[in-house]
Amino acid sequence: MPANAMPNPMALRLYNTRTRQIEPFRTLEPGHARIYVCGLTPSAEGHLGHARSFLFFDVLRRYLEHPRNGYRVTFVKNVTDVDDRSIATAKAEGTTFDRVVARFYDAFRVSMRRLNVREPDAEPYATHFVPQIVAMIGELIARDFAYVTDDGIYYRVAAFPRYGALSGKNVEELLVGARIAENEHKHDPLDFALWKFAKPDEPRWDSPWGAGRPGWHIECSAMARSLLGVPFDLHGGGYDLIFPHHENEIAQSEPLMDAPPMAVMWAHGGLLNFEGRKMSKSLGNFEPLSALLDRHDPMAIRLLFLQTGYQKPMNFTEESIAGAKAALERLQRFAFRLRAAGGTATGERSAHPAAAEFFAGLDHDMDTSSALSVLFKLANQAQGIVERGEAAATLAFVRDAAGIFGIAPAFDDAALDAFDEARAAEGALAALDASFVARLAERIGGSAHLNGDGPEAAIAAVIAARNAARKAKDFALGDRLRDALAAEGIVLKDSKDGTTWTVAAG
Ligand SMILES: [Zn+2]
Structure with a gap:
C-alpha cells in the first residue's frame, strides 16, 4: 500500500477476505478502480444462485462510479468457455463445445439484462486467451513452479510457501484425504493442472509442450494479468471460489510478480439456498433463471438480495420474494406520492438530510440492508415530507439511491405511470x-x-x-x-x- 494513500474515514470500507478485516477501499491508480470478477462456466443452464455474486458486484460497481465515490471503473468478468461438461454435452449432442456454451451463455446474458446487471467492460473468453495462458505457463515452468508430465502440466504447490493464506487452510490439513487419481501423473496430491493434453476427439490448442487445453485456474490468472495488469485493486467471486480457485490464482500469479499481491482486495459473495437447500437438478428443485424471472419481478429479486448482507448465506423462498415484492411496491407507492406532490427535481440528491445515513450504510462494507432501511424510514414519513414541500428533493434522493441499487427502472416515470394506472383501476373498481x-x-x-x-x-x-x-x-x-x-x-x-x-x- 503506498504510504501516501491516507484512508478517508468518510469513504467506502470493504471486508478483505485475504486480511480478514474491513479495510478502506483504495485504488493503486488514483480515481481508477480495476476489478476482476470470476464469471460463469456456461456449460449448463444457469440459476439464480449463479447470479447472486454478479448482482452484488453490480451494486458495488454502481456505487464506486456514483459521484459520492467518483471512480472510473474497469470491470472484467470472464467466461470459462471450455470445461469437461461443455465437451461432454457437445459430444452427446453431436455439436461443438462453443455452440453449447453460446446457447447457455446467451440465455444467461438475457437474464442478466432483465435483472438490470450492467455488462462488464471486458468479457474475455478463456479460449481467446490461449497465447497469454501458454506464455504464463512457460514462465512458471522456467521458474520451477510447474512441471510437464504425460497427461498435462501441473503447478507445484510445494514451491509456493504462501499457499493457503487466502482461504486460511494449511497444507497439512489439505493433504488429509487428498489423492492422486489414477489417470493423473502429478507428483503431489495438491498440485493442480495448468494444461491438459488433449485426448482423442477433444478440442485442442497448440502449446510448446503438446496440444491441449488450459486448466480453469490459469485462465483467470492470465486474463486478469492481460486485461488489468497486476497488481489490480479488487478480485471478486462467489464464496465457493475462495478455495481452490482463488488460492490457485494467487499461487500462479504472485511468483511472477516483482511486487505482489495479485489483487489488493478480495471480496466474496455468500451462497444462495432455495427453500433451505442448494438448487440442483439431482435434488429436483432446479429452476432455470429465465423461468424464475418469468414468475417474479426482477427488481423485487434485486431488492431481496439488498435486504440480506452480501456475504451472508441466503435462503430464497416463495415467502421471502413475495415480501420483497411488497416492499418494492411500498417504495414505489412512496415515489408515486412524492411525484404527484412535487413534480420532479434534479440535483441536490446527495444533499438530502437522509443521505448521510444512507451512505454511511453503504460505506460500512456495503451494508445495503441498512441503506435500504433509510428509504423505508422516509416512506413512513411521507405525509410530513409532502407537507414540508420536500417531495421533489426526496424523490430525487430516492431515485439516486435506486440507481446505486440497480432498481431505478422501477422508479422511472414509465414505471410510476404504470403504477398509477394500476391504482386508477383499483379506484375505478371501488367507484x-x-x-x-x-x-x-x-x-x-x-x-x-x-x-x-x-x-x-x-x-x-x-x-x-x-x-x-x-x-x-x-x-x-x-x-x-x-x-x-x-x-x-x-x-x-x-x-x-x-x-x-x-x-x-x-
Ligand atoms: Zn476465476
Whole structure:
C-alpha cells in the first residue's frame, strides 16, 4: 500500500477476505478502480444462485462510479468457455463445445439484462486467451513452479510457501484425504493442472509442450494479468471460489510478480439456498433463471438480495420474494406520492438530510440492508415530507439511491405511470356503485345468475356465462354478454391463459 494513500474515514470500507478485516477501499491508480470478477462456466443452464455474486458486484460497481465515490471503473468478468461438461454435452449432442456454451451463455446474458446487471467492460473468453495462458505457463515452468508430465502440466504447490493464506487452510490439513487419481501423473496430491493434453476427439490448442487445453485456474490468472495488469485493486467471486480457485490464482500469479499481491482486495459473495437447500437438478428443485424471472419481478429479486448482507448465506423462498415484492411496491407507492406532490427535481440528491445515513450504510462494507432501511424510514414519513414541500428533493434522493441499487427502472416515470394506472383501476373498481350489479343484471336479462356478491363476483359470473356460450358455439349470446359488460365500462381481454377484465378509462 503506498504510504501516501491516507484512508478517508468518510469513504467506502470493504471486508478483505485475504486480511480478514474491513479495510478502506483504495485504488493503486488514483480515481481508477480495476476489478476482476470470476464469471460463469456456461456449460449448463444457469440459476439464480449463479447470479447472486454478479448482482452484488453490480451494486458495488454502481456505487464506486456514483459521484459520492467518483471512480472510473474497469470491470472484467470472464467466461470459462471450455470445461469437461461443455465437451461432454457437445459430444452427446453431436455439436461443438462453443455452440453449447453460446446457447447457455446467451440465455444467461438475457437474464442478466432483465435483472438490470450492467455488462462488464471486458468479457474475455478463456479460449481467446490461449497465447497469454501458454506464455504464463512457460514462465512458471522456467521458474520451477510447474512441471510437464504425460497427461498435462501441473503447478507445484510445494514451491509456493504462501499457499493457503487466502482461504486460511494449511497444507497439512489439505493433504488429509487428498489423492492422486489414477489417470493423473502429478507428483503431489495438491498440485493442480495448468494444461491438459488433449485426448482423442477433444478440442485442442497448440502449446510448446503438446496440444491441449488450459486448466480453469490459469485462465483467470492470465486474463486478469492481460486485461488489468497486476497488481489490480479488487478480485471478486462467489464464496465457493475462495478455495481452490482463488488460492490457485494467487499461487500462479504472485511468483511472477516483482511486487505482489495479485489483487489488493478480495471480496466474496455468500451462497444462495432455495427453500433451505442448494438448487440442483439431482435434488429436483432446479429452476432455470429465465423461468424464475418469468414468475417474479426482477427488481423485487434485486431488492431481496439488498435486504440480506452480501456475504451472508441466503435462503430464497416463495415467502421471502413475495415480501420483497411488497416492499418494492411500498417504495414505489412512496415515489408515486412524492411525484404527484412535487413534480420532479434534479440535483441536490446527495444533499438530502437522509443521505448521510444512507451512505454511511453503504460505506460500512456495503451494508445495503441498512441503506435500504433509510428509504423505508422516509416512506413512513411521507405525509410530513409532502407537507414540508420536500417531495421533489426526496424523490430525487430516492431515485439516486435506486440507481446505486440497480432498481431505478422501477422508479422511472414509465414505471410510476404504470403504477398509477394500476391504482386508477383499483379506484375505478371501488367507484362501481351499488347499482352496478342491478344494471348489469338487467342488461343480460337472465343469461347468467348474479348472486348479489358485489361487482367483481357479478363480472366473473358474466365472463363464465360467456365462456360457456362460446364453448357451446352460441357466439351471438357470447357477444351479447361481452357487450353488456362493455356498456357498463368493463373491457374484456382474451388470451391463451383465459379472460381478464379492466375498468375502461374515463
Ligand atoms: Zn476465476
